Amino acid sequence: MAVRSHAPEKAKVLRNARLATFAENAQGIGIVEGGAVGIVDGRIAFAGPQSEIPSELAVAEQVDCEGRWITPGLIDCHTHLVYAGNRANEFEMRLAGASYEEVARAGGGIVSSVKALRSASEEELITQALPRLSTLMAEGVTTVEMKSGYGLDLENERKTLRVARRLGEINPVSIRTTFLGAHAVPPEANRDKDAYIAKVADEMLPALAAEGLADAVDGFCENLAFSPQQIERVFNKASELGLPVKLHADQLSDLGGAALAARYGALSADHLEYTSEDGAKSMARAATVAVLLPGAYYFIRETQRPPVDLFRKHGVRIALATDCNPGTSPLTSLLLTMNMAATLFSMTVEECLAGVTREAARALGLLGETGTLETGKWADLAIWDIERPAELVYRMGFNPLHARIWRGQ
Ligand code: DI6
Ligand code: FE
Numbered sequence: 255m256a257v258r259s260h261a262p263e264k265a266k267v268l269r270n271a272r273l274a275t276f277a278e279n280a281q282g283i284g285i286v287e288g289g290a291v292g293i294v295d296g297r298i299a300f301a302g303p304q305s306e307i308p309s310e311l312a313v314a315e316q317v318d319c320e321g322r323w324i325t326p327g328l329i330d331c332h333t334h335l336v337y338a339g340n341r342a343n344e345f346e347m348r349l350a351g352a353s354y355e356e357v358a359r360a361g362g363g364i365v366s367s368v369k370a371l372r373s374a375s376e377e378e379l380i381t382q383a384l385p386r387l388s389t390l391m392a393e394g395v396t397t398v399e400m401k402s403g404y405g406l407d408l409e410n411e412r413k414t415l416r417v418a419r420r421l422g423e424i425n426p427v428s429i430r431t432t433f434l435g436a437h438a439v440p441p442e443a444n445r446d447k448d449a450y451i452a453k454v455a456d457e458m459l460p461a462l463a464a465e466g467l468a469d470a471v472d473g474f475c476e477n478l479a480f481s482p483q484q485i486e487r488v489f490n491k492a493s494e495l496g497l498p499v500k501l502h503a504d505q506l507s508d509l510g511g512a513a514l515a516a517r518y519g520a521l522s523a524d525h526l527e528y529t530s531e532d533g534a535k536s537m538a539r540a541a542t543v544a545v546l547l548p549g550a551y552y553f554i555r556e557t558q559r560p561p562v563d564l565f566r567k568h569g570v571r572i573a574l575a576t577d578c579n580p581g582t583s584p585l586t587s588l589l590l591t592m593n594m595a596a597t598l599f600s601m602t603v604e605e606c607l608a609g610v611t612r613e614a615a616r617a618l619g620l621l622g623e624t625g626t627l628e629t630g631k632w633a634d635l636a637i638w639d640i641e642r643p644a645e646l647v648y649r650m651g652f653n654p655l656h657a658r659i660w661r662g663q
Pocket of ligand 2: 332333334502577579
């Protein structure tokens with residue numbers, strides 16, 4: 255496995271393309287017919303009509319896109335992609351009638367993934383995570399967020415986050431790491447949630463932050479996980495350390511998770527099936543992005559849909575992600591995620607596409623760097639063999655990617 259090179263590469267222009275720029279000041283998805291993208295040193299030097307290509311780019315290598323569509327590279331802004339083993343056995347249990355909560359209370363669930371992760375080496379974790387990451391990348395994904403949360407002690411949370419960073423070093427993709435120590439109570443804590451949360455906030459988080467392993471901090475706010483007060487304890491420490499927060503909120507019940515996330519200026523609140531109108535309003539005021547995870551909704555056969563209309567009404571931005579994890583969303587396709595958001599949540603094509611590009615970048619605090627086709631951002635692009643962007647949402651189990659470009663290559 256070669257470590258990627260950072261050498262500047264020469265300029266090129268992708269011509270004869272149709273662009274969906276997703277620029278914020280554009281109409282709709284920002285369509286440019288007869289478009290071109292100029293790339294210099296891995297960044298977008300131009301994105302617009304071919305007739306307006308700046309003269310400096312005339313000497314650059316010219317690539318004919320033969321009328322294909324170019325979108326921003328896709329962004330999966332919520333995954334638990336670093337894990338060991340799988341939970342197909344629990345899937346079978348649930349098919350025989352057990353609920354997710356019952357499986358969890360019977361000692362399965364997250365804790366079984368904790369056992370598997372703890373006994374895996376860094377190399378084994380990399381080997382197991384790679385095919386999942388490659389599957390995402392094969393659909394044009396250029397940025398992936400990865401959470402810890404199956405380690406639940408300092409050593410194993412560190413191991414997870416190091417694996418996530420390493421996956422970004424050996425692959426042409428940007429990785430953002432999130433510390434999710436407040437995911438579940440480890441077996442050795444003997445159900446003492448407060449004592450475990452104290453460890454998360456006072457020992458694990460400061461250590462991992464000092465090692466530069468966490469770009470953000472997450473928690474699971476739910477009756478079967480942690481209370482709003484326990485999450486606040488973790489968020490207070492994250493704020494002290496200057497780390498942004500996000501939250502698994504209102505997935506199975508309304509504990510006011512969305513409002514809690516908003517109070518801390520969270521980048522995103524995720525899941526949100528049970529979020530109230532007040533929760534949506536708080537998110538709008540705090541500019542907290544709603545990250546919807548239709549794969550988990552589908553897989554656990556949830557019937558309460560997230561309040562998409564309330565998010566629209568109050569101007570909450572909506573992103574979509576796979577939630578790739580072994581328990582509730584063994585999903586590694588953002589294309590299928592978009593299809594599910596359209597069919598299950600009645601989201602529009604435009605919302606779905608923005609949800610895996612611009613809004614996903616916003617949910618990671620990366621909108622200044624990626625997520626749209628705009629000058630100055632990284633040249634993170636996906637080139638598609640399609641006639642219209644709606645095809646990306648419409649088809650199931652079909653991948654029309656022609657090429658993927660990460661930082662210009
Ligand atoms: N919500 C989820 O859907 C996943 N984690 C979380 O906080 C479930 C993770 C698992 O069951 O392994
Ligand atoms: Fe999740």
